[in-house]
Amino acid sequence: MRHVYWIGGGSGAGKSTIARRLAARHGWRLYATDDVMGDHARRTTPDEAPLLHEFMAMDMDERWVDRSPQTMLETFHWFRGEGFGLIVEDLLRMPPDTCVVVEGFRLLPRLVQPLLPGPGHAVWLLPTPEFRQAAVTGRAAPDGGFTGRTSDPERANHNIAARDHLFTERLREETARLRLPTVTVDLRMSEDELTERVSGIFGL
Template sequence: MTDLRTRLAHVYWLGGGTGAGKSTISTHLANRFGLRRYDTDRSMSDHTARSSPGETPYLQDFLAMDMDERWAKRSPEVMLDTFHWFRGEAFGLIVEDLLSLPAEPIVVEGFRLLPELVEPLLADRRQAVWLLPTPGFRRAALEWRGSLWAIAGRTSAPERALGNLLERDRMFTQRIAGETARLGLTGLVVDIDRSEEELADQVAKLFGLGRTGSTQ
């Protein structure tokens, strides 16, 4: 593990709840500080194809379900506890991808960066931040993107499915907040009273970007 910490010492980890603005903030940081950017959401299809069925049982169960079974017929609690990415399945493929890239400063972002999986990889604990959106911020962000009904609208019970999704994601953010606190890592609450620029500035400061000895 010490070797992995050394090999990944150039990585800045930006995790957190869904709808927290991770993609937006990571893009700000990449543009401002000349970082490479790795979006774990975009790798999900590739990682699904590369995964061994025996190592991803929750993913296999999810793939076998229709949209109603996934989002409308199960409780938010069951959805939270059985969602494959929330269980850390295929996280090793994220690490594999990072190790295949040039060893230059890179910001990695996505909800798949669970604190308990990232913590053992940190050479510098300051290089990991988790964004914790309030329920109000999450809903406003999804409405602004036009994606509020993107999943729920494909079920036969959109209102129920949306309620399930929002509650599942609220509980996931709560879980992330608990894990960052337990491990002594950095969690940052995100609410509607903070601009993108202000949030990007705060994350950059937490990462130590712009200091002497950092990327700029």
């Protein structure tokens, strides 16, 4: 997988934006893991992805309102690596003569590391809580999005923000332990600067 570059990280960190920029600049193929979540869910069985299928059976309040952020973190299927093998399957079906930039929160450091041909092929973007809040607010749906379909959207949004903060801190610890590169993304960093930081890590 020498032709694959990975951009993981927390929610709202700018992964999609930077991946699109790099793909356009270098003529790379873009693979957004968010775009294939529905397909991957349909391709799994309860035995292969038990947490995913438990989640699919829940109603909106059970998913986002009734559980603590810590429980949400520990039981969220994509955070546990369920379906990651399907990402790899998809990538292996792509022709290796064109580089691919893969982006998404599903790219867990411990799962990506064994696939790296060497340094300079992966980075994790770690947003500060303030940056994530600004990003989420900027792309909020007029109808309130999926949390608007819960009985308590405010609590649901609070739970998701707290869960995502815990996930970012877990990524920070795991990348440090595995000695993988990260970029902390805060409100002072422009898209241009973040693009150049990632380009530098990739050796472009």
